[in-house]
Structure formats: structure tokens, C-alpha cells
Amino acid sequence: MTPVAARTLLAVLALFALAGPLVWPEHAVQDLSRFLEPPSLAEPLGRDPLGRSVVARLAHATQLSLLMAVLCVATALLVGTLAGIVAAWRGGWVDTVLHGLSEAFIALPALLVVLIFSALANGDLWTLYIGLALAQWVEYFRMVRSRSGLVLAGPAVEAAWMLKLGPAHVLRRHLWPELRPLLATMATFGIGSSILALSTLGFVGVGIRPPTPELGLMLTEAFPYYHEAPWMSLAPVLVLTTILIGLLSLRRKEVRP
């Protein structure tokens, strides 16, 4: 898929996440007489076993996933980048402590961190948010630390210091241009893996609590009715794979031997 197509796909999905909840606002209203209603024009995805509108739940779930993922990645990126720059800049014990901490985190699978953190409170949104951000800051930290170390020791920065251009200049003119493209790539992947982790947790049953709609949770709820209403299971799968394929195709085609 070309990056243009991927961007269009993601834009459509973002539109669904932003406008969907406004078009179908009532995701929690039950109407048991409309149990497992098949799709129609008014209800493009029918109704679930509790008579709730599936498309409304899907729109809310997509919105939640995207917002959470962007928020988690933004936090992890900010914390990881700042810590990485500080570690590379200051060196000494600051670097030792931060690097030691990252050594421990890098050995922990991200899902494990989120799982332990979600045990602190029962699927509250904020624990998932902190857990996901905590699981991801290490990647940014390690990349930024090693890159900044190289840049800061390089002749260009040395010259900048001798010209007394100040730390703001070094940060803006030397570090940032070097880090930005890498951070952008990592963030796109990070958003994808955050959405995945969130839905995985929901699917396993330790993530967001019902009745809040969430992609993985919807899948678990819909799966027992696969024979009667396959569209209910397929809709969240479609949203998830669309997001992932879109994000994976975003980056420019790498040169392959």
C-alpha cells in the first residue's frame, strides 16, 4: 500500500472515531426487544445481545483506543526523550541511574508492565494510561540517549560550544533535527502497539471494564454469538487491522537490497 492510501485510510478511521460518537451518541442504551438485530440502514452493524447499537459502541471504542494510544505515546515520547537528553547531556550518576532503570524496564515485556499496573486498580483508565506510557518510555529513552551521546560528542556541537551558542541552540539546531525523523517513526509504531496492547488487555479481561466499549472487549463479547451475528465479531477486527495496516504502511518504502 502506498503512503497516500495509508494516510487516507487512517483519516477515514480518525473521522469515524471523532464524528462517529456524535452521529451515534447512545452506546449504552439497551433495548432487549431488539436482541441481535441484523444490520439495517439505521443500524449499519445491527444490535448486540443486550440490544445496544453496535456501530455506536464501535465508534466510541475506536475513539477511546485512538485517544488513549496518542496520549500514551505522547507521554512516553516526552518523558523518554527528556530523560534521554538529560542522561546524555549530564552523564555521571544521572546517566548511571537512568540507564540502570532502563536496563530493568527493557527486560520486562510491555504487556507485563501494563498487567502489573492494572492490578493496582481495577481497569481504571488512568492505570492503563500510566502502565502503557511506563512500558514505552524506555524505547525512546534508549534511542535518544545513544543518538544524543553521538551528536553531543561530535565536532559540530563542539564548535557550537566554542562559539558560545548556548544549550538552546544545540538542542534546536543539532539534537532535534537528528532525533525528529526517528522519533516520528517510533511514535507511529508506538501508537499501533498501544492500540494493540489496549485491545489485548480488554480481550483477556483485565483491561477496561464493561460496559465501556473497547475493541478487544467487544470482540470477547461478540465471539459467543459468532454463528448468529458474525458481523459483530468482524467489525472490531476490521477496525483493528485497518489501523495497524495503515500505520505500518505509513512509513516510506525502505530501500531493500
Added chain:
Amino acid sequence: MNASTTTPRSPAAPALRILRQRAVQAAAVVVLVSTACFAIVQSLPGDIAFRIAAGRYGYDQVTAASADTVRAELGLDRPAWQQLLDWLGELLALDLGTSLVTGTSVAGELGLYLSSSLQLAAAALALALAGGATVGALAGARPGGILDRITTLWVSAARALPPFLLGLVLILFFSVHLGVLPAAGHGEAGNIVLPAATLAVGLSGLFARVTRDTVVQIRRSEYVRFAATKGLGERLVFLRHVLRNTGVTLLSYVGVQLLILIEGVVVVESLFAWPGLGHSLVHAIFWRDIPMIQATALALALLVVALNTVVDLGALALDPRPRRREVVL
């Protein structure tokens, strides 16, 4: 550059260095996970002294006085950091405690979980390596060929399908529609097929890609061209030069993928009800069985460290050239 890299060292020195680094990492992991579990205990609602008193004397006998006795006796009124030190001390004495749900010793159950998780991970890794590396090597032999293009497609597909979706698809196809393989269970030979395949498909795509790129790169290298020039047959060049050098890259790549494998183990075990570490971790979190959370989380984390150590040592054995700076991932 420091002096130690330039002076000749005994052949065991790099191995020792790896072991030392990994041991430090393991210790850091233990402290981190254990402290997190302690924080969970502290954050639980209700007064733990009342809970313990209720357990000892029965719910109708609990008074503020008996709770105070318990608190004084167990030192629950001390500052949190002292209790944390105690907590870590118990762990250091290898006392994992008893499960709050089943009442049995955690260490005993952990062994069972660990062995079934290892079984699953090993089966998946073997499948992924056999499938991925073979396809990758074949694709790399003819860059741009049909097999190469199919591989590229497969790699993207495997990446876009998270393990739990893939598992569902496999269950739907093989268990629901065809009915040839069991969807869940443990103990019979057929049970391991679907969970291992689910894990393997995700990993094999990545392995295939790395193998392919490495093979292409190595085939263009000077030493391979020299080997061909000196008259070695294509098969021999492949076996002697291409394969071993691919192995080095692939092995270090396996190390990076271990995190994904362990994460996948957690998900796939829950999906297929495979009684391993991940499955029991998820259940322990569900029931707030803290000794069990701690034990399974520690086992999973230490498993990553241990497997990484094996990968490091293996890479060192395959490629003993000294490295200026080992990348620890």
C-alpha cells in the same frame, strides 16, 4: 576507548562480562517487579491488619484491639520503606509465599506453569525458526522472485495480525469450521498445535524477513565472492559461508524478538486456556492473588533475561570476534 579492550584477554572474559551484565539486569528486574507488587498490596482497599485478624480469629471476633495486636506483631505500623525491605528480604530467602486463592505453595505451582510455558515457547520458536528461516533463505537466494514477493506479503500480514486475532482466526477455521484440532485444553498431543502455531506465525514473518535480507547482503559480500572464485560449489558456499553468518544475525534478532514471544505467550495462553505462566498471571491479577502475581511476573521477566543470556552467549560462540561495545537489548 579504555585499556581493557586493547589488551589481550582470556577467551572466557567476554562470556563473563555478559554473565555479569545480565546478572545485574536480573537483580534490577527482581527489585522492580517485587516493589510493584508491594505497591499493589499497599494500595488495596481496607486495613490489612483487620483482614489478617479476621483470618486468624474469625470475622465476628475482630475488634480494633485484635487488629492493633496483629499490626504490632507483624510490624504493619512501621513506615512503608521498612516493610518494603522486609518484603524484599523474604523474596531473597526464596520465600514466594502461598497463593491467596488456592492456599498452596506458590513455588510448587510455579514449576508446573513454567514447564508448560517453556514447552509452548520452545515449540513456537522451533516452528517459527524452521518455517521463517527456510522461507527467508529461499527467498533471499532469488531476490525479486515470486517466492520473495510472497514472503514480503506474508511478513506484512503477520505483522498486522496481533496474536489474539490470529488465534481467533485459527480457532474459527480449524476448530469451528473444520473441527480437526481442539481449541483449548492441555495434556493431549493435539492441544499444543494451535497455540504454538499462533505464536509461530507472528514470529516467522519477522524471521523470514531478517533471514532474507541477511542472505541477500551476505551473498554480495566479498568473502562469498572469493569463495566462489576459488572454486567452491554453490552448495558449499551456502552451507559454509552464508549460513553461519546468517546465523549470527538471526540469533541476535531472536534475542530482540524474545520480548514479543513472551508477550505472545501471555496472550495466547489466556486465549487457549494453556496452563502456563501467562494464563496464571492474568488469573492472579483478576483475583488479586498477590503472591501469585509476583511469582509469575518475576518468572516471566527472569525468563526474558535468562533467554537473552543464552542468546548472547550463543552469538559469542558463533562469532567470537571481539566487540567494542555489546548492545544489550
